Amino acid sequence: MKLHLCLWKAVAMALMVMSLTSLTQSSEYEYLGWKSDLFNNGRIYDKPPQCVEIPDDLRLCHNVGYRQMLLPNLLEHETMIEVKQQAGSWVPLVHKNCHPSTQVFLCSLFAPVCMDRPIYPCRFLCEEVRDACTPIMEAFGFPWPEMLTCDKFPQGEVCISAPNNTNPSVATGLPKVCPPCDQAVDVDDILEHICASDFVIKTKIKEVKRENLDRKVILQKKKKILKMGTLKKKDMKKLILYLKNGADCPCSQLDNLSNHYLIMGRKVEKQHIITGIYKWDKSSKEFKKTMKKLRSHKCPVFVNVFK
Structure with missing residues (x-):
């Protein structure tokens, strides 16, 4: 019999729902007491798991709905x-x-809620997030990283599912607007995007061409480097630069090439990929x-997990 429990009742937060079924004696996820030195399939840690405050600068999870996490x-x-x-x-x-x-999915792993045993996300939740987000990634x-391979996560055990999730979400393919072009002019968002990018430049665009499923963006000679990174x-x-899978999706920033642009990107193999593009708009107070x-x-020091 499957019981549906509210995970955040334990922390006075009605945020996510756990699905509980009978546990088998042998499981890939053996739930060990947090007082034990053994955790996550027998790995030995220097310190036993403990509850700590989620810091404000952990931007991914600082507003997830609870204040403490396991470490x-x-x-x-x-x-x-x-x-x-x-x-x-x-974060982007x-x-x-x-x-x-x-x-919810990411923070259940990066900043798990304080319980007396580890609670992993359900496999179907991982699959839904993966399938919906992979086209944008x-x-x-970015590929879907091996560290989040969905086959690792439990099904039919105590696990975290989406709040009020009755109908599974399905991937809808690429969004109507090219993801690097769908940018809100918000101070924190732009700064986070800059920090997460390999390089950032101010430039004008000479020409845009279609190349297979991508758009090839040829820049003018004069450029200002704001973040050198891997360049x-x-x-x-x-x-x-290349707008990956951007041949057929709208990008309003490329409609008028007379503007200056703030362009962010990363190097993937031999190509320089656009990850964000903003019109250099001096009339915008936010910009x-x-x-x-x-x-x-x-910028904080990031580790590239998308290898």
Whole structure:
């Protein structure tokens, strides 16, 4: 018999629902007491798991609906520094709203709620988030990482599902607007995107061509580097950018090439992929505020988990 329990009743938060069924004697996820030194299939940690406050600068999960998390977490991060380094890469994806439970799924692993035993996300929740978000991730040149392989997660056991989830979500393919072009002019969002990108430049665009399923963006010679990252001097001479899977989706920023642009990107194999593009709009108070704040903004150290 399957009982549906509200996970956040334990922490006075009606946020997510757990599905409870009878547990088998042998399981890939053996629920061990948190007082034990053994955790997650017998791994030995330097310190036993403990409840800690979710810091404000853990942007992925600081507003998830509860205040404390278990550390080590369910991705084997033993320190808060590790958690922040890995979690930061996911913040731009959550902003894309590719699935309503993306944050719930990710935070159940990065910042698991304090319970007396580890509770993993349900396999079907992982599959729904993966299927809905993969088209957007591919537009940024990101694969679904091995660390989140859905086959690892339980089905038919105590697990976390989406809140009020009665109908499974399905992937709808690429969104109507090219993901790198679908950008709100918000100070925090832009700064987070800059930090998560390999390189950032201010430039004008000379020409845009279609190349297979991509759009090939040829830049003018004059460019201003705001974040060098993985770029090299030899790259700058003839820098060509690609809007992955962007041949047929709208990108209003590319409708008028007379503008200057703030372009963010990353290098994938031999291509430089656009991950974000904004019109350099001096008339926008929000954009001007962002550029002013960027001068003194210090990015956290991120670890690229999308290898």
